Amino acid sequence: MAKGTIGQFGYELLKRTKDQPIPVHPFIRLCLQHWDGTLEQSAAPVISGHLITEQEILTHIQLLKEDLDKVGAEAIRALHKAVVAHKADPNKN
Structure with a gap:
């Protein structure tokens, strides 16, 4: 089994920032972190919608x-x- 392909799932927690005029409920997006081993907003392929x-x-x-x-x-x-x-x-x- 390719060890490098295991442990490649992650998540992003997104919530309201100070400059957002509309309150945003915090939500999770499940992601793949395979591309570079890190999770950065919009960098990882998302595999879910907004999960709250x-x-x-x-x-x-x-x-x-x-x-x-x-x-x-x-x-x-x-x-x-x-x-x-x-x-x-x-x-x-």
């Missing part, structure tokens, strides 16, 4: 896990299919 409650965060994390499991299962099927095809004809693409 504990339940929203938990629900979104569960949905991400389910989605990742689905992608993993599809990738495994594709790999097995490719291995079988390669064994049948190693010279074919």
Whole structure:
């Protein structure tokens, strides 16, 4: 397993700044920090909308896990299919 791809999830906490005229409720955005290993606002790819409650965060994390499991299962099927095809004809693409 590629150790460099584990531990690449993070979050950003965004809240009102002094110069914002409209009050903003603090919120969390889940992000990938794979690009450079840091999380800076707008630098990391965002993988959630604005999450403002504990339940929203938990629900979104569960949905991400389910989605990742689905992608993993599809990738495994594709790999097995490719291995079988390669064994049948190693010279074919």
